[in-house]
Amino acid sequence: xxxxxxxxxxxxxxxxxxxxxxxxxxxxxxxxxxxxxxxxxxxxxxxxxxxxxxxxxxxxxxxxxxxxxxxxxxxxxxxxxxxxxxxxxxxxxxxxxxxxxxxxxxxxxxxxxxxxxxxxxxxxxxxxxxxxxxxxxxxxxxxxxxxxxxxxxxxxxxxxxxxxxxxxxxxxxxxxxxxxxxxxxxxxxxxxxxxxxxxxxxxxxxxxxxxxxxxxxxxxxxxxxxxxxxxxxxxxxxxxxxxxxxxxxxxxxxxxxxxxxxxxxxxxxxxxxxxxxxxxxxxxxxxxxxxxxxxxxxxxxxxxxxxxxxxxxxxxxxxxxxxxxxxxxxxxxxxxxxxxxxxxxxxxxxxxxxxxxxxxxxxxxxxxxxxxxxxxxxxxxxxxxxxxxxxxxxxxxxxxxxxxxxxxxxxxxxxxxxxxxxxxxxxxxxxxxxxxxxxxxxxxxxxxxxxxxxxxxxxxxxxxxxxxxxxxxxxxxxxxxxxxxxxxxxxxxxxxxxxxxxxxxxxxxxxxxxxxxxxxxxxxxxxxxxxxxxxxxxxxxxxxxxxxxxxxxxxxxxxxxxx
RNA sequence: CGGAGUGUAGCUCAGGUGGGAGAGCACGUGCCUUGGGAGCACGGGGUCGCAGGUUCAAGUCCUGCCACUCCGACCA
Numbered sequence: 001x002x003x004x005x006x007x008x009x010x011x012x013x014x015x016x017x018x019x020x021x022x023x024x025x026x027x028x029x030x031x032x033x034x035x036x037x038x039x040x041x042x043x044x045x046x047x048x049x050x051x052x053x054x055x056x057x058x059x060x061x062x063x064x065x066x067x068x069x070x071x072x073x074x075x076x077x078x079x080x081x082x083x084x085x086x087x088x089x090x091x092x093x094x095x096x097x098x099x100x101x102x103x104x105x106x107x108x109x110x111x112x113x114x115x116x117x118x119x120x121x122x123x124x125x126x127x128x129x130x131x132x133x134x135x136x137x138x139x140x141x142x143x144x145x146x147x148x149x150x151x152x153x154x155x156x157x158x159x160x161x162x163x164x165x166x167x168x169x170x171x172x173x174x175x176x177x178x179x180x181x182x183x184x185x186x187x188x189x190x191x192x193x194x195x196x197x198x199x200x201x202x203x204x205x206x207x208x209x210x211x212x213x214x215x216x217x218x219x220x221x222x223x224x225x226x227x228x229x230x231x232x233x234x235x236x237x238x239x240x241x242x243x244x245x246x247x248x249x250x251x252x253x254x255x256x257x258x259x260x261x262x263x264x265x266x267x268x269x270x271x272x273x274x275x276x277x278x279x280x281x282x283x284x285x286x287x288x289x290x291x292x293x294x295x296x297x298x299x300x301x302x303x304x305x306x307x308x309x310x311x312x313x314x315x316x317x318x319x320x321x322x323x324x325x326x327x328x329x330x331x332x333x334x335x336x337x338x339x340x341x342x343x344x345x346x347x348x349x350x351x352x353x354x355x356x357x358x359x360x361x362x363x364x365x366x367x368x369x370x371x372x373x374x375x376x377x378x379x380x381x382x383x384x385x386x387x388x389x390x391x392x393x394x395x396x397x398x399x400x401x402x403x404x405x406x407x408x409x410x411x412x413x414x415x416x417x418x419x420x421x422x423x424x425x426x427x428x429x430x431x432x433x434x435x436x437x438x439x440x441x442x443x444x445x446x447x448x449x450x451x452x453x454x455x456x457x458x459x460x461x462x463x464x465x466x467x468x469x470x471x472x473x474x475x476x477x478x479x480x481x482x483x484x485x486x487x488x489x490x491x492x493x494x495x496x497x498x499x500x501x502x503x504x505x506x507x508x509x510x511x512x513x514x515x516x517x518x519x520x521x522x523x524x525x526x527x528x529x530x531x532x533x534x535x536x537x538x539x540x541x542x543x544x545x546x547x548x549x550x551x552x553x554x555x556x557x558x559x560x561x562x563x
Numbered sequence: 564c565g566g567a568g569u570g571u572a573g574c575u576c577a578g579g580u581g582g583g584a585g586a587g588c589a590c591g592u593g594c595c596u597u598g599g600g601a602g603c604a605c606g607g608g609g610u611c612g613c614a615g616g617u618u619c620a621a622g623u624c625c626u627g628c629c630a631c632u633c634c635g636a637c638c639a
């Protein structure tokens with residue numbers, strides 16, 4: 001491709017209001033442009049990268065036995081009403097009406113659509129298994145789109161859905177998808193983790209996330225270097241060391257004027273934070289309350305709490321709600337509580353701890369479960385953090401943040417039951433199909449790759465997804481030898497199948513160097529002042545190594561670039 | 564959805580207390596120049612986010628709305 005004829009609108013300055021490297025560089029280097037919040041245009045370079053990522057995904061999905069389809073973006077509300085998601089999905093679902101006033105939605109995901117297709121066309125176990133995927137634009141009216149392609153309202157996703165006759169078979173399919181995902185993210189050159197994840201509202205038996213390690217990512221994970229345990233903190237388990245037994249001391253009420261937070265109490269009473277218990281009052285699905293006890297040095301994991309309660313939503317009670325329950329804010333207590341009390345396992349062998357006294361300005365010290373109050377049980381409500389013992393090997397866990405680029409779920413029968421997607425098994429009985437679903441954020445991957453592959457001058461594309469493999473810069477196109485040599489190298493490279501961009505623009509050398517650094521093509525040949533000695537210069541974007549290349553050795557060199 | 568900020572030329576931005584719409588870069592023409600965003604000259608380019616209000620007079624003051632960005636909540 002000739003740069004003089006390719007639309008690459010690079011920017012000299014960082015766009016205002018744009019913060020993170022991938023967003024800045026994708027715009028500055030002319031890969032994307034913003035149309036509206038969370039809605040982007042893919043320019044020629046951006047589209048080339050997108051297509052290369054898509055092809056890698058297709059190769060491995062096809063290789064794992066999945067088949068590609070393309071489902072409608074526009075989906076009738078009736079399907080969504082069957083599974084209840086017309087109501088549950090809320091404001092995130094883009095809704096519209098046709099001329100007959102019938103409700104439709106722009107697809108944010110396609111469980112309903114694919115399940116409908118399968119139930120209409122599958123009768124027998126002989127028709128199964130099936131595994132479909134598509135690469136398509138999705139729509140979600142996010143409350144807060146951000147960071148360019150990382151969280152958009154319109155984005156490109158690879159979504160896949162599998163249908164098996166038994167859970168045993170479904171797990172095999174799931175494992176095959178897991179393998180395919182490993183191949184995809186490895187081939188994309190990403191530094192990523194596969195972590196155990198919470199299934200969330202989508203339901204199902206279990207799920208794994210594929211998370212690209214980036215600083216300030218929105219996914220928080222813990223992992224173990226020793227045994228390779230890794231999990232999203234929402235789902236992460238951790239080992240608890242047993243505490244030694246203690247002699248029970250007499251319960252005592254103490255005056256703690258204006259002292260509310262764990263930190264303040266710990267200082268005021270000179271007691272470590274891990275002997276202070278937080279009593280957190282939660283509102284459950286807007287129709288009940290529960291008090292949850294957890295050690296003062298730990299964070300409660302609301303996902304674990306919601307899962308335990310089988311609740312859709314839990315949130316801390318507001319000041320008004322506490323008042324209506326007669327609970328003094330900051331002094332909530334399990335002693336004298338008239339709402340159900342659950343305790344985190346951190347209280348299981350803890351003795352003589354501090355709790356609120358259910359009375360302003362007072363706490364109890366030397367409190368003990370069973371003697372001073374009763375609970376419904378001990379459960380795992382703690383949030384794993386750096387340094388907690390690994391649940392498998394008990395060595396300290398590490399914490400990192402990342403960007404979720406893939407998520408796979410073993411769904412089970414959630415959608416097949418809701419939509420009557422059944423098959424007749426060998427025994428002649430009708431059974432619901434066992435489903436799995438598998439997502440990859442394709443457009444988000446572009447940003448993820450740039451987040452992991454850039455420097456202060458621009459993007460450094462991995463070979464597999466670079467928009468071009470070789471960039472030829474003719475520094476002065478008015479020098480006839482230079483431009484002629486440029487085109488000769490360009491023709492040879494093209495003949496070898498090397499995707500090449502020739503910078504034949506009549507602009508200053510400085511602008512060409514700035515642009516090529518920004519765009520980030522892996523290999524570069526510069527045709528400049530050494531041409532009269534029969535040499536051109538090679539530069540690698542990644543290592544920024546340079547050397548002079550004899551024109552006579554060019555063929556060998558191009559072969560090595562082609563690899 | 565809560566909180567904060569921004570909105571003036573294609574881009575980045577400046578425009579105390581109300582009175583001429585500006586700079587740098589970009590763009591066009593010409594000259595000059597060609598190894599890290601060159602130089603000179605001339606030139607084109609504006610609904611100052613939108614609507615209303617105050618005023619003799621509003622980019623500037625007031626009210627409402629919209630858009631975008633950031634923090635948080637949310638996120639199959």
